[in-house]
Each structure stands twice: as C-alpha cells, then as structure tokens.
Amino acid sequence: MRSYELQDVPQPNLIESIFPYTLPPLITFEGPIHETIDGAEVEFDPRDVTTRDIHITDTTFRDGQQARPPYKKEQMVALFEMMSRLGGPNGVIRQSEFFLYTKNDRDTIDACRALNVKFPEITGWIRANKADFRLVKEMGLKETGMLTSASDYHIFHKQNQTRQQAMDQYIGVVEAALEAGIRPRCHLEDVTRADLPGFVFPFVQKLERLTENQPDNMKVKIRLCDTMGFGLSYPNAAEPRSIPKLIWRLRNECGIAPDRLEWHGHNDFHKVHINGATAWIYGLNALNTTLFGFGERCGNPPLEGAVMEYIALKGGLNGIDLRVVTEMVDYFENVIGTHLAPNYPFVGKDFNTTRAGIHAGGLRKFEQIYNIFDTTALLNRPPRVSITDKSGTDGVALWVNEFLGLKGDERLSVMKVAKIQRWVMDQYEIEGRMSSITDQELEEQVKVTLPEYYEKRRAK
Amino acid sequence: MTRQEIADRVINTTARELKMNASDIHETDSFAEDLGADSLKSIELVAAFEEEFDLSVVEEDALKVQSVAGAIEFFDSLINHQ
Incomplete structure (x- = not known):
C-alpha cells in the first residue's frame, strides 16, 4: 500500500489550474480511454476535444417546441438573436433547426434571416418524404434534417415497412436532396435501440457511397438520435446502448468524419447532459441541444449546459457571452411567462x-x-x-x-x-x-x- | 474607565439582555453553559456591548469571547490598552 504523508503547507492549494474561478471548472484528461470492441481493445484520446471543432447545434424551435405551447414568432426571433450573441462570432452555437410546415414557421425563418447574423445557421427538419422536401427548396435552405428511423420498433411497428422498404424510402429522399443541392442530415431515430449491424451500418455505408464524390459541404451528415434516452456513457457498455462503440464504428467502419456526426439525446433516464458530453469526448463534433432542455417528454441536452461543458473542455470562452444566458432566463420568465425550476443549474432562481x-x-x-x-x-x-x-x-x-x-x-x-x-x-x-x-x-x-x-x- | 466600571457595565448589560438579576451573574460564568445564551443571543450580547461602550468591534475577535471575564478583559483591553 502506498503511504501518504500530510503536507502541512503554509498557503492553501486551491488547485487553480482546474478551478480558475474566472471560468467554470476545467475538464482535463491525463491519458487515453480504452474500450473493448469485438474482443479487441480500441483507444480514444479525449484530449483531442481541445483541437477538434466541437460545437453546439440547437433544436429549441423544433424538438423544444414539441414539448410546450408554441412560441410566438417574435419570441423565436428574440431567442434566436440572443442565441447568436451567446454562441459568439466563432459559431460555438453553429446551427438552429426549424419546422417548415406552417406559415408562422416560414415567416419566423424569414425574420431570423433578416437579423443577418452569421451564427446560428438556419436548417430545416422534415419527414422522409419527397412532398416535405418541396418546403426546404422553397425556403432556400442549404441543409435539412430528415427523419430516418433506425430501429425495428419504428420500421416495423410505426411505419409498417420492411427494412429494405425503409432504406429505399430514405435513400430516395436523400437523393432528391442532393439533386436539389441541399445537404441531407439523416436523423437516425431510435438508434440506441436499433439493430446496428443489421440495419444502421449498412444504411450509413450506403449513404456514404451516395455522397463520396460530393464536395465536403454536400456530404451526408448523421444525427444519432437517442430517442428514448437509452444511450450509455459507461466504458464497455454493450451495444446498441454504448455511445463510445456507436461513434467508433461510425467513424472507423462507416467512414463518417467527426464533423458530420451529431448527437441528439433525451433525458428519460437523467443521462441527457453527460451522454451529450460523452459523445463529444468519444469523437463527434456536434451536440444537439435545446434552451433550458425543453424537449419531448423529459427533454433534450440543455443548451446552456452544453455551453458550460464546451468552456470546461476547451479551457476558454472562444467568444461565448454567458451573460446572455441570464438575459434568456429573464425573457422566459417575464415575456414568455414560463417559469424555470428554481434549482435548475446555471439558470434557476436558486442555482447559486x-x-x-x-x-x-x-x-x-x-x-x-x-x-x-x-x-x-x-x-x-x-x-x-x-x-x-x-x-x-x-x-x-x-x-x-x-x-x-x-x-x-x-x-x-x-x-x-x-x-x-x-x-x-x-x-x-x-x-x-x-x-x-x-x-x-x-x-x-x-x-x-x-x-x-x-x-x-x-x-x- | 477602570476595570471595575467595565465589569459592572458588562454584567449589567448581560443581565438586561438575558433578563436576569445582575447579582446572579459572576465573572466566572460562561455565557453559553452557565447563562444559557444560544448563538444568536451571544451575538446580541456583543451587539449590546458595542452599544454600551459605543464601540465597533472586530467580529471574529468578539465572537471568540466565551465568558463574562473574557468580555471584561476584551473591552478593558480595547478601551484602556489600545
């Protein structure tokens, strides 16, 4: 057993390299992480988050709106403007997705565009059918997410399809997007409950082949939707729930680069924030969030929590203005009339x-x-x-x-x-x-x- | 101010604050254990001493005083030796 001797120091050791106080406490790593995949040990280096272009994407006005009364147009525009200032000029909050279905949805996008801010970029969200795709073209968006459900729960029991029928339908919509010059972002719904080798990986590999000759800004993006919050961050958790293994296989076996991978979580098991951070650490770049975590059922990764995690992992603000978080709280409470839980981290009335x-x-x-x-x-x-x-x-x-x-x-x-x-x-x-x-x-x-x-x- | 005058004023102030007879209070008494002053009452006693002697005392030093004799010494030192 190693023996430790008391070091009776004259000055306190406040460990300021990790707890600088002028920033949230920093997250630092001392070495690689190992994971067993197919019986072999693979290595992840979590320190590469400091150099990778990790960033935040937003779905406050899409998933976030599915769980609460709709926002008014002026409220969305105000929050979008604040989101832009919060994320700063370097695009830490890189994109925000919007519904396209109603006139109000489309008017809101026009009003947000009129703000003429560089970030967040506006993207759309549609179901995987060609009729919906017309809306994306009409709005002149460069990128849209599309629902491509991945588990047999959805394919068999919701869509009443075979896997082949589902894949053919999804591929058809992706091809239509590419033909129209719109970047497709496939949302692999329920991926943490899906047959990965039997459907997900063949589908992703087919998508990859579809866009392998496209310029970088047209290559397909993959959003990993942990629809029911089943994803696990723990090392060596079994598939399909393992987040590390899922990301490793998509990168190494399907050839998807980190800048084309995104994590979209849900909080059904209280794991939403840490699962998002885990996805960043294990090698994808985009973490999809909603303001204050509002989202379907128990919600999505809270945007403001992701911003804090970003600072802690990167060791700096990179243009982020955290004071805007407090502005957003005031706006929610006083203009929108939604009261946040008093003990909610960073934003609740009593958080400090x-x-x-x-x-x-x-x-x-x-x-x-x-x-x-x-x-x-x-x-x-x-x-x-x-x-x-x-x-x-x-x-x-x-x-x-x-x-x-x-x-x-x-x-x-x-x-x-x-x-x-x-x-x-x-x-x-x-x-x-x-x-x-x-x-x-x-x-x-x-x-x-x-x-x-x-x-x-x-x-x- | 003599030490005796300070002692009389400390005991009378203590008696007033704790609603006791001054004759029942002795220099050897502990505010908490003998006179039953809880933490808030102890703070109120120091506040009363400040008013009695028209002094502002350093909180950390004043709250270390545990007994009547300690209070007498504390204010004697402040008034006559600084």
Whole structure:
C-alpha cells in the first residue's frame, strides 16, 4: 500500500489550474480511454476535444417546441438573436433547426434571416418524404434534417415497412436532396435501440457511397438520435446502448468524419447532459441541444449546459457571452411567462442561492467556498442567500450586505444585523411561519433597524 | 474607565439582555453553559456591548469571547490598552 504523508503547507492549494474561478471548472484528461470492441481493445484520446471543432447545434424551435405551447414568432426571433450573441462570432452555437410546415414557421425563418447574423445557421427538419422536401427548396435552405428511423420498433411497428422498404424510402429522399443541392442530415431515430449491424451500418455505408464524390459541404451528415434516452456513457457498455462503440464504428467502419456526426439525446433516464458530453469526448463534433432542455417528454441536452461543458473542455470562452444566458432566463420568465425550476443549474432562481447558515458563513468568508465559479462576472448572477430559520445570522449578514451593496471593510458584521435575525427567528418560533422570508420583508427590516444604511442605498 | 466600571457595565448589560438579576451573574460564568445564551443571543450580547461602550468591534475577535471575564478583559483591553 502506498503511504501518504500530510503536507502541512503554509498557503492553501486551491488547485487553480482546474478551478480558475474566472471560468467554470476545467475538464482535463491525463491519458487515453480504452474500450473493448469485438474482443479487441480500441483507444480514444479525449484530449483531442481541445483541437477538434466541437460545437453546439440547437433544436429549441423544433424538438423544444414539441414539448410546450408554441412560441410566438417574435419570441423565436428574440431567442434566436440572443442565441447568436451567446454562441459568439466563432459559431460555438453553429446551427438552429426549424419546422417548415406552417406559415408562422416560414415567416419566423424569414425574420431570423433578416437579423443577418452569421451564427446560428438556419436548417430545416422534415419527414422522409419527397412532398416535405418541396418546403426546404422553397425556403432556400442549404441543409435539412430528415427523419430516418433506425430501429425495428419504428420500421416495423410505426411505419409498417420492411427494412429494405425503409432504406429505399430514405435513400430516395436523400437523393432528391442532393439533386436539389441541399445537404441531407439523416436523423437516425431510435438508434440506441436499433439493430446496428443489421440495419444502421449498412444504411450509413450506403449513404456514404451516395455522397463520396460530393464536395465536403454536400456530404451526408448523421444525427444519432437517442430517442428514448437509452444511450450509455459507461466504458464497455454493450451495444446498441454504448455511445463510445456507436461513434467508433461510425467513424472507423462507416467512414463518417467527426464533423458530420451529431448527437441528439433525451433525458428519460437523467443521462441527457453527460451522454451529450460523452459523445463529444468519444469523437463527434456536434451536440444537439435545446434552451433550458425543453424537449419531448423529459427533454433534450440543455443548451446552456452544453455551453458550460464546451468552456470546461476547451479551457476558454472562444467568444461565448454567458451573460446572455441570464438575459434568456429573464425573457422566459417575464415575456414568455414560463417559469424555470428554481434549482435548475446555471439558470434557476436558486442555482447559486444558499439557505444553509453554515454555507452562508462560508460565502461571507470566501465566496469561492460555496460558489461554483464567478457567477457575478460570467452570468451576472451574484451568489445569494435565501433567509429561513436555517440560514443563521451569517445568512442575514450576507443578504443585508449584498442588498446594501457593501464591499470589503464596509460590510456589516453579524452584530449589526442581529436585530433582523431576531425578527426572522421570531417569525418561525413565535409566529409559526413555514415559508421563506421574502426580499421585501427583509428590505423593510433593513429600513427599520439600519435606517442610515438604507437611506445611503436609496441615495445611490 | 477602570476595570471595575467595565465589569459592572458588562454584567449589567448581560443581565438586561438575558433578563436576569445582575447579582446572579459572576465573572466566572460562561455565557453559553452557565447563562444559557444560544448563538444568536451571544451575538446580541456583543451587539449590546458595542452599544454600551459605543464601540465597533472586530467580529471574529468578539465572537471568540466565551465568558463574562473574557468580555471584561476584551473591552478593558480595547478601551484602556489600545
């Protein structure tokens, strides 16, 4: 057994190379990952995400809209514009897909185009039939996704087809796309429950042969749709659920380059974000997401989570403006009227709010103890405390100092806020209160017990 | 201010805050164990001492004070020796 000796250092080791605080914590790897495929060991080097052109694609207005009341045109245009600023000029958020079926869908695309932003590029989504394809041509889109269901659940029980009939239909629509100069993106629906060697790989290889003589910007793209959230990130999980094996075979046995592979997940088993990140790490470039994870049933990979993962993997912002995430939250809550779960990471009202007195004490002493990164600078969201009978005098002091905008030596001690804390405790111990103290109530207490500070804040 | 004056004011303030008779409070008493002051009451006591002596004290130093004698020494040091 290796023996470890205590290193009683004079200065703390905050491991800032991984936890820089000015960025989300970085994800770094120390070596390759090994996977057993067909009895042989294959190697993945996760460090190549730092050089590969990994990026985010968006389906907020397609899959994201299938799970909620439709957005109004002006709402989609506003969110699209914000998405463009969030992803930045380097196209970290590279594409966004839209329905094409209604006049409102098509008017929205026109309005988004009128913004004249470089990214996200607008793509379409259609079923795999030639009639739908007319819409893509009419809208003048360069790329469209098309539904090409991959599992026998869909082929046999939904489409009432044989595998050959399904493949022939899909190939026909892809050929029509190529003839019209539109790049096809085949959405392999339910791929994590499909017979991979019996249908998926032969289909993909046939697609590859179809476009092998096409210029790079016309080669077929493959979207891996984990329709029911069955995909697994674990090393050496069995096929067809294994994400590593699926990506390896598509790249090495079917010849699909990483820039033509995309992951589209669902959250039925709470795996949606990590499965998306796994797909990036194991060798595909595009991660398909929706804003705040809204999507069919349990949702899709949250766009804002993917943005954080991108920064953590790349080690930098690459033009991303995270403050726009908070703008989007405000827009959702105040304009669209959709309230996000308070504990939802990065965006919920309470994502960096503590109610525990001991955590509030830590925050007062050194913010980094209980704040995940500099949320004030990056997200425009300072860490907050919500006051209950459990938040302690430290919590009240933190709230009051934040409210009064006091910094450093100006900050009030717990003694100065003791009267407010006594009032808080009386609410619970004497009045039998069961809810949190509201910001308005605390403000009133500041006004009563610390009038000189309250007036100074008002004057500011 | 003499040490005795400081001691009298610490004991009277403690008695007022804890709603006790001053004669029942001794210098050897611990605020928590002997006089029953919980963490919030201990903070309120320090706040009351600040008002009594018209001083602002450093939070971390003040909250280390555990006993009546400790409070007397703390304020005697602040008032007479700094």
